[in-house]
Structures are given as structure tokens and as C-alpha cells.
Amino acid sequence: MNMNQTSKKLELSLQPGTSIIGKWHKNNYRITRRLGYGAIGAVYLCNFNGKQAALKISTSGSSITMEVNVLKTLQKVQGNGSLGPSLLDVDDWQHPGGTRCSFYVMEYVNGKDLGGFIQSHGDEWLGILMMQLLGDLQKLHQAGWVFGDLKTENLLVASSPPRIRWIDVGGTTQIGRSIKEYTEFYDRGYWKMGTRKAEPSYDLFALAMVMLQIYYPARFDKGNHPEKMLMTKLSATPQLKKYYTPIKKALYGTYTSSEQMRRDIASLIMQHSPKAQKPTRIGQRKAAAVKPQHSFMESIVILVTAVVFYLFHMVFI
Amino acid sequence: MKKGTLKQILLITDGCSNRGENPSAVAALAFEQGITVNVIGIMEDNQRESDGGLREVEDIALSGGGVSQLVYQQVLSQTVQAVTKQAMTQTLQGVVNQELKQILGPNQSLEDLPPEQRGEVMEVVEDLGETCDLEVLVLVDTSASMNDKLPTVQEALFDLSVSLNARIGRNRFSIFAFPGRKSNINKILDWSPRLDSIASVFPKLTSGGITPTGPALKEAMYQFGKKSLLRSFRNEHESDVEEA
Numbered sequence: 001m002n003m004n005q006t007s008k009k010l011e012l013s014l015q016p017g018t019s020i021i022g023k024w025h026k027n028n029y030r031i032t033r034r035l036g037y038g039a040i041g042a043v044y045l046c047n048f049n050g051k052q053a054a055l056k057i058s059t060s061g062s063s064i065t066m067e068v069n070v071l072k073t074l075q076k077v078q079g080n081g082s083l084g085p086s087l088l089d090v091d092d093w094q095h096p097g098g099t100r101c102s103f104y105v106m107e108y109v110n111g112k113d114l115g116g117f118i119q120s121h122g123d124e125w126l127g128i129l130m131m132q133l134l135g136d137l138q139k140l141h142q143a144g145w146v147f148g149d150l151k152t153e154n155l156l157v158a159s160s161p162p163r164i165r166w167i168d169v170g171g172t173t174q175i176g177r178s179i180k181e182y183t184e185f186y187d188r189g190y191w192k193m194g195t196r197k198a199e200p201s202y203d204l205f206a207l208a209m210v211m212l213q214i215y216y217p218a219r220f221d222k223g224n225h226p227e228k229m230l231m232t233k234l235s236a237t238p239q240l241k242k243y244y245t246p247i248k249k250a251l252y253g254t255y256t257s258s259e260q261m262r263r264d265i266a267s268l269i270m271q272h273s274p275k276a277q278k279p280t281r282i283g284q285r286k287a288a289a290v291k292p293q294h295s296f297m298e299s300i301v302i303l304v305t306a307v308v309f310y311l312f313h314m315v316f317i
Numbered sequence: 318m319k320k321g322t323l324k325q326i327l328l329i330t331d332g333c334s335n336r337g338e339n340p341s342a343v344a345a346l347a348f349e350q351g352i353t354v355n356v357i358g359i360m361e362d363n364q365r366e367s368d369g370g371l372r373e374v375e376d377i378a379l380s381g382g383g384v385s386q387l388v389y390q391q392v393l394s395q396t397v398q399a400v401t402k403q404a405m406t407q408t409l410q411g412v413v414n415q416e417l418k419q420i421l422g423p424n425q426s427l428e429d430l431p432p433e434q435r436g437e438v439m440e441v442v443e444d445l446g447e448t449c450d451l452e453v454l455v456l457v458d459t460s461a462s463m464n465d466k467l468p469t470v471q472e473a474l475f476d477l478s479v480s481l482n483a484r485i486g487r488n489r490f491s492i493f494a495f496p497g498r499k500s501n502i503n504k505i506l507d508w509s510p511r512l513d514s515i516a517s518v519f520p521k522l523t524s525g526g527i528t529p530t531g532p533a534l535k536e537a538m539y540q541f542g543k544k545s546l547l548r549s550f551r552n553e554h555e556s557d558v559e560e561a
Contacts, residue, residue: 024431024432061427061428061435062406062410062427062439062442065432065435065436065439066439066443068432068436069436069439069440072436090432090433090436091432092428092432100428102432176485177447177483177484177485178447178480178481178483178484178485179480179483184394184395189476189479189480189483190394190476195479195482195483196479196480196483197483198483
């Protein structure tokens with residue numbers, strides 16, 4: 001959020017092939033391409049000793065330092081888990097134009113955005129991915145932190161096996177403090193559904209909004225009756241019908257821990273339906289796609305048989 | 318380090334001043350008194366950041382030691398809280414930098430420390446930002462052209478109080494509008510811990526094209542209590558030097 005700096009200082013734009021050599025640790029990172037940019041700087045894909053890594057660079061040294069602090073804490077928490085990308089290096093760099101930049105290098109998480117993943121792999125993945133996310137949040141909360149700026153853009157699904165990962169930890173805040181960074185659509189303060197104090201239920205509200213956002217990619221405004229708007233949108237989404245109760249509880253701040261919500265979602269997914277299993281949407285689509293091919297093959301077989309019989313008939317008469 | 322009170326003026330305007338003292342000079346004076354001046358310039362939908370008319374916004378904040386931002390009114394809420402918080406960090410960082418210079422010598426600043434130690438210093442800055450007391454005086458330009466923007470401003474101020482009241486430290490807010498009917502500024506809300514009592518506080522607008530930003534800022538300066546964090550730090554340093 002380096003407001004007036006961005007307008008005054010030159011916009012940092014690094015060309016592919018640029019070498020970033022750290023002032024303190026002297027490591028050499030070669031820029032491959034830009035992955036994205038946010039409130040405090042840009043993230044680039046880079047190459048270090050033949051390996052891919054993500055490099056976040058900004059003219060605001062203090063913002064970089066604060067994010068690094070969070071990443072370091074997460075590393076202490078996670079053990080062998082996946083709480084945020086792992087931190088590889090922190091350093092400064094002098095831009096040829098004279099600007100002093102700070103950067104850090106982290107593990108490159110290659111994956112698909114959540115909405116795209118659900119769309120191509122099917123709605124049944126939503127519950128599973130949310131369970132993974134709730135598991136990670138539970139660990140984070142237990143360590144005394146809240147993710148804060150939880151939103152679809154900060155989540156990626158790494159493939160084989162599909163695993164949800166969070167990629168931007170800039171909003172991570174100690175429990176009991178005020179949320180460091182948030183995005184209105186996911187913020188319960190904006191929806192007048194609660195405070196901006198960092199507590200587990202703050203993240204769970206945002207998680208519920210992530211689930212809604214998948215089916216409302218363009219998002220929606222709060223209007224004059226924020227609470228009513230949320231409930232209307234939730235009820236109007238057939239794909240979320242299954243999760244109606246846990247989402248509603250999360251929106252109203254009823255859950256005090258991620259584990260409670262995780263258990264609720266798990267039991268909904270595991271629920272044994274007494275009726276015969278309906279084919280899933282993907283399954284139906286596949287079946288539909290295969291059928292015409294079958295009948296085509298059938299006609300060929302019939303045709304060939306007919307011809308063979310006809311030939312036999314010709315020969316024997 | 319003892320905890321003090323951060324003092325900020327948040328000026329919300331949509332154009333340039335045209336009456337009285339130069340607002341940048343007044344802002345510089347306020348900063349000397351330990352009050353940071355932040356400015357948010359609201360742009361019309363067809364206006365660009367490069368328009369010269371809003372150049373003043375940046376100048377006032379620069380000499381007031383604060384943060385400035387030009388926005389369209391749709392994103393005002395998030396900007397108001399971001400600017401306020403960023404200015405707090407900036408001020409506290411300045412204070413901590415001063416301390417560092419005392420310890421490490423005049424040519425050392427936060428950026429000269431290796432990244433590892435910088436992290437520890439920033440933790441101190443963050444702790445201070447979360448726990449210090451804060452006084453924000455919101456100074457709203459209510460000249461005619463702001464008319465249609467005031468509901469958004471009100472919403473943004475409510476939102477600001479939601480953000481700041483999630484902090485551990487205490488807050489006090491007050492709201493003034495300018496130009497006033499008889500004086501330079503009009504009190505709308507006296508110092509209070511919350512801003513949710515401001516439903517329909519903005520008066521019917523009376524004024525025409527007068528925007529006396531400078532005089533209004535000066536008047537706002539006098540609305541603060543005497544002791545400020547910056548000044549108390551400065552005084553401490555002076556006494557340190559004397560003792561040495």
C-alpha cells in the first residue's frame with residue numbers, strides 16, 4: 001500500500017532476462033516473466049541456479065520486511081505442511097535507474113486458479129478443497145495468526161494431487177490485532193457482519209465468500225441491506241445448496257474454530273445418500289459424449305455384417 | 318519506549334484551495350507541531366490523476382509528513398483506512414528511524430541495516446502502530462462541488478472507525494467541515510471514540526465556490542490536545558543531548 005510512492009517513483013517493470021543480484025547475499029536471480037502485481041509490488045517468476053522461484057520486489061522496503069516477517073513465522077508453524085510458500089532469500093537491489101528496491105524470493109507455486117479448477121474438474125472438488133483450506137487455517141489459528149486477506153486471487157490449486165495453496169500472506173495478522181490488509185468483498189466489516197479484529201471467525205467469513213465468489217465471478221455489491229443480499233445470493237446458488245448451513249454459520253460468525261466448519265463440511269460430503277447414486281455432472285457429460293460414437297460403431301458393424309452375408313449369398317448361388 | 322498518541326489530520330477534498338494561506342505551508346507548520354497531515358483527493362469520474370488541479374493534494378501531504386492519494390469515490394472507503402494506517406506506519410517508522418540514528422550514528426537508517434535486523438525493527442513499528450493511541454481529525458471540504466460525494470464520505474468515515482477500533486490502542490475522532498458559515502471550520506462531531514454516531518451529520522451546503530483550505534487546516538491544528546507523540550519524542554531527544 002505504498003500509495004504516493006507508486007505515483008511518484010518509477011513503476012518497477014523488469015524485463016525478462018534482467019539479472020537481480022542481491023546487495024547482501026549476492027545471489028543472482030534471472031527474471032523470466034511477471035506473474036502478477038499487487039498493492040505493494042510485483043511478483044516475478046525467476047531462475048536461480050536452474051531452479052524456478054518467485055521473486056517479490058517493491059520500492060517499499062518496510063512492506064517487504066513485514067511480509068518476510070510473516071513468512072518466517074509461517075515457516076516456524078508449518079513444519080512439513082503447506083502454510084504459504086516457503087521463503088528462500090531476502091535482499092536489497094539497486095535498480096539501474098537509481099531506485100532502491102527490496103525483494104524476497106519464495107517457492108514458486110504452480111497451479112490453477114480456484115474458479116478455473118472447479119469449472120474444469122467439477123463442483124464435487126469444492127468441498128474437498130475447502131476442507132484442505134480449513135485444515136490449514138486451523139493450524140494457522142492455533143499458532144496465533146489469522147490469514148486476513150483471504151480471497152480467490154490469493155489461492156491456487158496445485159495439481160496431482162490437487163491441493164489448495166495460499167500464495168500471498170500480506171494480510172496475515174496476529175490474533176487480537178486489527179486485520180492488516182483486506183479486500184472489501186471478503187471483509188465482514190464491509191458487509192456489516194462483524195468487526196475487523198483478527199480472530200478465526202474473520203477468516204471463516206472470508207472463506208464463505210470465496211465459495212460464493214466461485215459462482216459469482218463478477219462479485220456483487222452489498223446494496224442497502226448487506227445481510228439480506230448475502231442470504232439471497234447464497235440461496236440462489238444451486239451448487240452451494242449442499243453447503244448452505246456451514247456457509248450460513250460462517251457468514252454469521254457462529255463458528256469459533258475452523259475445525260468445527262471442517263467437520264460440518266466433511267459430514268456433508270461423506271453423507272451416504274439412500275437413493276441410488278446419481279451420475280455426477282462430469283460423468284453425465286462424458287456419457288453423453290461417448291454415446292453417439294457407440295451408435296456409429298454399431299452401424300458400421302451391422303453394415304459390414306450385412307455386406308459379408310450378401311457376399312456369401314452371392315458366392316453360394 | 319513509552320507509548321504516546323499519534324495525531325493526524327485527514328483532509329478530504331476535491332479541488333484546490335482559493336482563499337487564504339497556502340495550505341502546504343500550514344501543513345508544514347502542523348507537522349512541526351507533531352501533527353501529520355494526510356490528504357485524500359476525490360476525482361470526478363472523467364478526471365485523470367495527471368490533472369493539474371489535484372497537484373496540491375500531494376504537496377500538502379508531503380509538507381505535512383503524511384500520505385496522499387487520489388481516488389474515485391467508489392473506492393473511497395478502502396482508501397481512507399489504508400491512507401490512515403499507512404501514515405501511522407510512516408510516522409512511527411520516522412520516530413524509530415530517529416532512535417536508530419541516535420544509537421547507530423547519523424548516517425544509519427532502517428534501509429542500511431541488513432534484512433535480518435530490519436525485520437526486528439519493523440516488528441517494533443508494527444507493535445507501536447497496533448497499540449499506540451490515535452487522534453484523527455477529519456476535515457471535510459463541503460464546498461458545492463462536494464455535494465454529491467458526501468454520502469460516500471460519510472460511509473468511508475464509518476468504515477474507518479470499524480478498522481481503527483479493531484486496534485488494541487485507543488482512538489479519538491472528530492469531524493470538521495469547511496468552509497464554515499461564520500468561522501473557517503464547522504464542528505460536526507466533537508472528539509469521540511467512534512464514528513458510528515454520524516448518521517446525517519453533514520449540513521446542508523451553503524457555500525459557493527470558496528475553498529479556504531489553508532485557514533481551515535490552521536484552525537484544525539488548534540483542536541488537538543497539547544502533548545503529541547512526535548513532540549514528546551523530540552523533547553526527549555533534546556533532554557538526552559543536554560544530559561550528554
